[in-house]
Amino acid sequence: MPSSRFSGSLSSPKVDFVIDMGNPLLNRTVDGFLKIGTVAATRVAAEETFHCLRQGSVSGNKLEHSLKKMCKEGAHWGTIAGVYVGMEYGMERIRGRRDWKNAMLGGAVSGALISAASNNNRDKVVVDAITGAAVATAAEFLNYLT
Template identity: 60%
Template sequence: MPWTAFSSSSNCPRIDVAVDMGNPFLNRTVDGFLKIGAVAASRVAAEETFHFLQKGTVSGVYVGVEYGMERVRGTKDWKNAMLGGAVTGLLISVTSNNNKEKVFKDAITAGAVATAAEFINYLT
């Protein structure tokens, strides 16, 4: 029969789950399975949070560079998106330790994607 208990410790919460299968070996197996599942779920949550923040960082760099281009050039047009995308692709590729050819491909690709997105925004 399952039961749950929360400890009153201020350091970290603790959840104990006991399932009585009628056999000590099965009880330990189920207990181990539940603990490993909790660790795996925690790991996935941490990795997904990291990837989310990493994508947000790229977006933040792009928005900042595009806004900087707008301020420097004194106009708001598709060229800001192109330059912002190219500079962002360049920065991300350089920090990823890519070779020289890959850095330029990433810059050109990011600039093209940003420009296409800007044109699509103008159409809608």
């Protein structure tokens, strides 16, 4: 039976810039905020463009709403990323090791902090801390696979 094989690789473009705030913790936090905030804003821009194309019209009011939504989502996701990156780096500095446990602990602390800032429910804070730890750990393990 004949068979064929496909071989290739896929790589994404590398966009990197350096921000020097004078402190490695601040540098990483601001870098995480800007990168993930930009991704979130771009996602909203793509969604809003799709909706405008589907409706077949663009208005000034719709454009203003889209820009506000881009800023809001960018700031929201950028803040979450900045807190997480800062917590992970802090865990690395405290523990003196660079491993998956920093991601787990950073995710748990970030999830708890962000949840506590937005609600008063203790059970929700604990669940969000567990979720943050699980997502961060999974992302770290996926990074090791590639």
